[in-house]
Amino acid sequence: MYKPKEYLIHISLFLVTIITTTLAGGEWLYGKWLFGSEGNALTLEYFLKSLHFSIPFIGILFVHEMGHLLTSIHHRVKSSMPYFIPGWLGFLGSLSLGTFGAIIQMKGFINSRRKFFDIGVAGPLAGFIVAFFVLWYGFTQLPEADYIYEIHPEYLDPDFKGKAEEEGYINLRLGYNLLFYIMENTLAEPEKMPDMYEVIHFPYLFAGYLALFFTALNLLPIGQLDGGHVIFGLFPKHHSKISLVFFTAFVFYAGLGIINPYQDISQLLIRIPLYIGFLYIIYRKARLPNDSKWALILLIAAVQYGLTFLFPTLEGYSGWLLFAFLLGRVMGIDHPEVSGTREMNRQRKVIAWLAILIFLLCFTPQPFIFE
Known part of the structure; x- marks a missing residue:
């Protein structure tokens, strides 16, 4: 089915991505860098420890993409093997996840709503199952509470908090999604559970959290995302309207607080036209x-301006604007047309609503909060 050269390319990318995500894991988990000096250098010991992050993380992505691939093979739709995309930025001194994700390329024409649905939903369902068990393991096998002092011995200094504020330390806090919150409160021993500032140092929790984040992104009910295929399967005659409504809600939430009446007039004179111009760019391809x-x-x-006038502290999550740009300008918010709109069978409808439930459980309104 595939040529030897294709196997070589895909396997090589996969192995390189394992290495780059392991390097990234060393940075997140232990503060160890490949080009670090003295105590900050990534040694072989910490590289091997970081495999506890990279293997489950890449494993979840692998299962997700294989869900798509095996279903496309089942439906005899020609597609590529998964392309894993390395994305390590440690050589620039910047944190990264070590990968930009993975994709498969559909090479065959799909003119069936059923095939679109099956191929689209298989990936996130398969990946979610593995992510759930990775998180289950992470929550039930937490190390002792003093583990965090191995990573941050400075926390033992009673004056550290004040020093950190004076020196302008930047902290990363992970936001809650519903599933993570439920599992934390039902599976974890409270005295061992880290707060959301420290989850990045726990490999299985961090890998599972990222998996839920990417699962939710894929299941957004917009355009040609996996969630878009789900909505197209359920509501083929109304998909365009539903996709536009959800895209608009997504953009609306993301942009809350970008412009508000409590900013300086000089700021507003710059921000308002730039923001409106940005909105036009992402809506330009919409069928309106x-x-x-x-x-x-x-x-x-x-x-948005009126709401922030009434509620000055109201703000969304501007980090979503980049993804809104990719949706609006690159991927598009419309779905390819197919012939026929015959209703799906009951089994597929159940799976579709299950996928929507998974989206609700996994979506994190504010995933990465820098303070």
């Missing part, structure tokens, strides 16, 4: 008359 696009864009900006 130009007048309707402008009306929607101005309505979004006006309502």
Whole structure:
């Protein structure tokens, strides 16, 4: 089915990605860098320890992509093997996850709603099952509470908090999603459970958390994302409207607080036209008359501005704006048309609603919060 050269390319990318995510794991888990000096250097010991992050993390991505691949083979739709994309930025002195994810390329034409649905939903369902068990293991096998002092011995200094504030330390806090919150409160021993500032130092919790994050992104009910295929399967006649509504809600939440009446007038004179221009860029490909696009864009900006006037502390998560840009300009918010809109069978409907439930459990409104 595949040529020897293809196997070589895909296996090589997979192995390189294991290495780069292990390097990234050393940075997140232990503060050890490949080019670090003295106590900050990534030794072989810490590289091997970091495999406890990279193997479950890449394993979940692998299972996700194989779910797509095996289902496409089942439906005789030609596709590539998974392309794993290394993405380590440690050589720049910057933190990264070690990968930009993985994709498979569909090479065959799909003109079936059932095939779109089956191939789309198989990946996140398969990946979610593995992620669930990775998290279950992480929550039930937590180390003793003083483990964090091995990573941060400075925490033993009673004056550390004050010194950190004076020196302008930046902390990363992970936000809760519903599943993570439920599992923490039902599986973890409270005295061992780290707070959300320290989860990045626990390999199985961090790997599972990232897996839920990417699962939720894939299951957004927009365009040609896996969640878009699910919605297209359930509501083929109304997919475009549903996708546009969810995309608009996503953008609206992401942009809350970007413009508000409590900013300096000089800031507003710059931010308002730039923000409206950004909104036009991401809506430009939407299947709407130009007048309707402008009306929607101005309505979004006006309502956001009005809400922040009434609730000055209200803000969304601006980090989602990058993904909104990718959806609007690169992937698109519309789904390819297929012939026929015959209703799916009961089994597929159950799976579709299960996928929607998984999205609700996994979606994190504010995943990465820098303070």
